[in-house]
Amino acid sequence: GAVVSQHPSRVICKSGTSVKIECRSLDFQATTMFWYRQFPKQSLMLMATSNEGSKATYEQGVEKDKFLINHASLTLSTLTVTSAHPEDSSFYICSARTSGPLSYNEQFFGPGTRLTVL
């Protein structure tokens, strides 16, 4: 099946620093990747949609200058949390989908990254 990885799985950083999270599709080409944020015992909130080679589309209320997204290849998207603050602490999950015959509807999720900002 389709596998999506994320790195790192956990990161602790100081307030004011930037953190980069990688999302990779390991065995398929992801034309589109999505970034979600999940608070404890809450739902997944879509932050942005990332298409390879183009600018990300951000959901309403998500600061694009705060959460920088780059989708440089068909297997890699990165989310950079800039000038992180404690309120940015959360679980960030990416997902990926393909336009090929694998399943054009399904999104395959990564294992998530736990970010803690001190």
Place this chain on the structure above:
Amino acid sequence: GENVEQHPSTLSVQEGDSAVIKCTYSDSASNYFPWYKQELGKRPQLIIDIRSNVGEKKDQRIAVTLNKTAKHFSLHITETQPEDSAVYFCAASINWGNQFYFGTGTSLTVIP
């Protein structure tokens, strides 16, 4: 954007009983409705999905129904087993799988 509501937030059933989780959506243009299961500390996994041109879909013990007129869809799990215990999320998508908008989740506990 799309607004998806999910009920109940928690559900406990005896092993062997059925469990039903309901979701409503706001945008009549939504055309794809997946259900994901998320076990503690793990990634969400697709368990079943339905497209807007279908009213019902079944896969072994799991079924999903869709009422486009009322804009609601439901997950039915029959003959529940302890390993069904997890958080279940419904989602709605306008663009056949792009931009999923998730419900708030249902924590299902199956009591042996």
